[in-house]
Amino acid sequence: MILGATSDAGKSVIATAICRILNDRGYSVTPFKSQNMSLNSRVTHKGHEISMIQDLQARAAGVSRPSFRINPILMKPKGDGMSQVVLEGVPAGDYSSADYYSEFVPGPGTDALKRSIDFLQSRYDFVVMEGAGSPAEINIYDSDIANMRAAKAADADCILVVNVEWGGSYAYAVGTLDLLHPEDRRRVKAIILNNLRGNVSGMRAAAEELEEMTGVPVMGIVPHLDFDLPKEDSESFRGVKSVGKGRTVVAVPKFPRISNFTDLDPLLHEDVTLRFVSSPEEMEGAAAVVLPGTKSTTSDLEWLRRTGIAGRILSLKGEVPIMGICGGYQMMGRILRDPFGTEGEPGDTEGLGLFDMETEWPGSGKKTERFGGTYIPTGDPISGYEIHSGMSSSSETPMIKTRTGTEGSIREDDMLFGTYVHGIFDKPGFRRHFLSKAGCALSVEIVDHDDHVENNIDKLAHGVMEAVDAELFDRIFMEGRL
Numbered sequence: 193m194i195l196g197a198t199s200d201a202g203k204s205v206i207a208t209a210i211c212r213i214l215n216d217r218g219y220s221v222t223p224f225k226s227q228n229m230s231l232n233s234r235v236t237h238k239g240h241e242i243s244m245i246q247d248l249q250a251r252a253a254g255v256s257r258p259s260f261r262i263n264p265i266l267m268k269p270k271g272d273g274m275s276q277v278v279l280e281g282v283p284a285g286d287y288s289s290a291d292y293y294s295e296f297v298p299g300p301g302t303d304a305l306k307r308s309i310d311f312l313q314s315r316y317d318f319v320v321m322e323g324a325g326s327p328a329e330i331n332i333y334d335s336d337i338a339n340m341r342a343a344k345a346a347d348a349d350c351i352l353v354v355n356v357e358w359g360g361s362y363a364y365a366v367g368t369l370d371l372l373h374p375e376d377r378r379r380v381k382a383i384i385l386n387n388l389r390g391n392v393s394g395m396r397a398a399a400e401e402l403e404e405m406t407g408v409p410v411m412g413i414v415p416h417l418d419f420d421l422p423k424e425d426s427e428s429f430r431g432v433k434s435v436g437k438g439r440t441v442v443a444v445p446k447f448p449r450i451s452n453f454t455d456l457d458p459l460l461h462e463d464v465t466l467r468f469v470s471s472p473e474e475m476e477g478a479a480a481v482v483l484p485g486t487k488s489t490t491s492d493l494e495w496l497r498r499t500g501i502a503g504r505i506l507s508l509k510g511e512v513p514i515m516g517i518c519g520g521y522q523m524m525g526r527i528l529r530d531p532f533g534t535e536g537e538p539g540d541t542e543g544l545g546l547f548d549m550e551t552e553w554p555g556s557g558k559k560t561e562r563f564g565g566t567y568i569p570t571g572d573p574i575s576g577y578e579i580h581s582g583m584s585s586s587s588e589t590p591m592i593k594t595r596t597g598t599e600g601s602i603r604e605d606d607m608l609f610g611t612y613v614h615g616i617f618d619k620p621g622f623r624r625h626f627l628s629k630a631g632c633a634l635s636v637e638i639v640d641h642d643d644h645v646e647n648n649i650d651k652l653a654h655g656v657m658e659a660v661d662a663e664l665f666d667r668i669f670m671e672g673r674l
Contacts (some may be wrong), residue, residue: 193321193348196382197364201355202386203510204245204424206414207322209656211253212649214669219317222262223249226305227269227324227338229275230424230449231487235560235577240281241266244454245424246322252649253320254442261311264304265337267292270487271449273332280304283558293335305337309346318669321348328371340376349668350379351411356388356395362402369406381668382411384660387493389416392659411668412660415583419652421645422454438463440632443478445501446470447492447519452485452579455517458617461639462627472504478631480513483504483520485614489551489582490535493523495544502544509546513607513629516546521610525549525584533555534581546608547601557581563613569604572621576613584612618642 194210196203207223214221223246232244240260250258260281267275270286275294277284279300287296312319327339343350352368354361363381371379383402388395392413399410444457446468455464459482469475483505486492496502505514516524524546531538532555543551558581565574574592589609591600600611607629617623618641624634657665 193323193339193343193346193350193379195323195327195350195352195368196355197326197352197361197368198358199325201353201364202384202414203322203353205247205421205652206351206353206384206386206656207320208245208249208252208421208649209653211249211320212653213657214318214320215252215254216653220315221253221318221320222255222258222312222316223253223322224262224308224312224319225322226263226308226336226342227265227267227301228263228271229324230267231268232267232422232424232454233266233278233447233452233579235562235579236260236281237562238281239562241278241283241560242281243421243424244452248422248645248649249320249322251645252653261308264308265301268451268487269449271491275485279430279562280307288662292437293332297335297337300342301337305342306345309342315344319346319348321346325348326368327376328368330371333373340372340379343379348379349381351382351668352380352408353384353385353386356385356413357416361385362398365402366405366483369408375390380408382410382664383408385413386412387416409661409664411664412656414659417652417655419648419655421648421652422457426521432468434465436460436465438465438632440464440479440627440630441467441477442480442630443467443469443475443480444482445482445492445496445520447484447486448493448495449487450484451487452518452614455484455614455617456482458623458639458641458644461620461641461644462635463633464622464627469501470499472500475501475504475508478508478512479632480627481508481515483514483516483523485517486519487520488535489522490528490530490541492519493528493541496523506544509608510606513609513626514546515626516610517616518578518612518614522551522580522584522613524580524601524608524610525551525586527551528582529553546606547586547588547603547610549584549588549601549610551582551584553582559583559612563594563599563615565592565599567591567622567625568593569602570621570625572625573619573638574613574616574622575619576615577585578612579614580584580612586610
């Protein structure tokens with residue numbers, strides 16, 4: 193199991209690299225994270241919802257059709273201290289933190305953890321487990337099923353990852369080990385000092401001292417690696433004003449409950465800067481607007497109006513291309529009907545009115561499925577997935593043709609585009625068509641986002657393997673399973 197001394201220590205990155213390293217050696221490998229909290233999720237081929245990062249790790253492990261077993265519990269924050277809990281790929285209700293640990297964890301949570309571990313261990317040579325946050329949170333230690341209880345259930349050895357860039361890395365490592373129960377501490381077989389910006393040789397003496405203090409060997413000092421892979425959750429997104437250095441500015445409202453923002457990553461293959469805006473003034477000079485997904489459409493639509501961004505978007509109609517994805521698409525309609533209070537207070541909410549479209553939340557159920565089709569105006573392929581509970585009825589020209597019908601809305605004269613499909617920009621055809629409307633100078637090289645991700649997983653794995661002690665790595669992995 194890959195543990196982290198803190199959140200954002202680099203657990204996911206190291207686990208992803210290890211999945212690819214072992215897969216390249218010819219082993220059957222699967223990732224596993226018992227409990228993940230994230231608004232970035234994916235849909236399996238059987239229609240189950242899992243976290244984005246476990247889906248990425250499955251790709252690194254060579255698992256072409258991952259199941260919900262690799263992430264049996266997904267928590268999706270809704271605000272006001274509540275989270276939707278997705279259990280074994282299916283929504284299981286909303287829980288406060290107190291109810292989650294007192295009601296959910298002792299029963300269905302623990303049962304799901306054991307089922308998944310038994311299933312995966314019986315089918316793979318290696319199960320590369322990832323913890324969550326810190327394993328040494330003493331306030332929830334006995335009810336934490338994401339870290340040491342999961343390691344114990346799988347009888348897994350552990351590696352502790354520490355983020356050097358934050359400072360205080362030695363204190364993080366020592367403090368984490370000191371707070372672990374003795375039987376849990378014995379599982380920790382190595383420490384990785386991760387994300388060093390500086391001279392590795394200057395860290396070696398301190399690493400040796402850390403080994404003497406803790407009795408745990410330092411497997412390696414991993415430098416800050418230059419790779420481009422999707423970010424796991426909004427923690428890595430906090431404080432970010434813009435990404436990219438292109439000349440074409442794409443404005444993205446930074447919704448308080450933004451989700452699946454990795455949909456935007458492929459735009460950076462072109463001459464683009466993504467600017468995350470919280471005021472209409474920040475939209476100055478934008479050549480395009482993308483309304484991303486959100487966990488709470490009506491709440492974030494209210495935020496859009498309160499900040500004045502909604503008015504600015506309406507003033508840009510017909511001047512720049514405007515795209516809505518999932519919740520952002522729902523906002524573009526005339527009205528949003530929520531008779532059962534799925535999104536908040538029951539009632540109707542006026543949309544932006546960019547499309548002649550109504551959206552209604554039926555009160556229960558969610559559409560989760562993989563998606564394939566073609567962009568109607570050009571015939572370019574579209575692939576991705578849908579995750580949404582509201583259902584829309586549009587009188588507009590459909591945007592995408594599928595095997596069974598059509599999807600989305602488009603007004604080409606007004607440069608308005610809307611779809612439920614996450615991953616809409618992954619394929620280069622539609623992505624370049626949309627950006628051409630923004631006057632973007634398109635690159636000569638046509639980049640498929642899936643190929644880009646694969647290349648960067650390889651780059652990450654190579655960088656990590658170069659930085660660690662290969663003999664210690666082999667001893668830990670070949671004598672046991674993580």
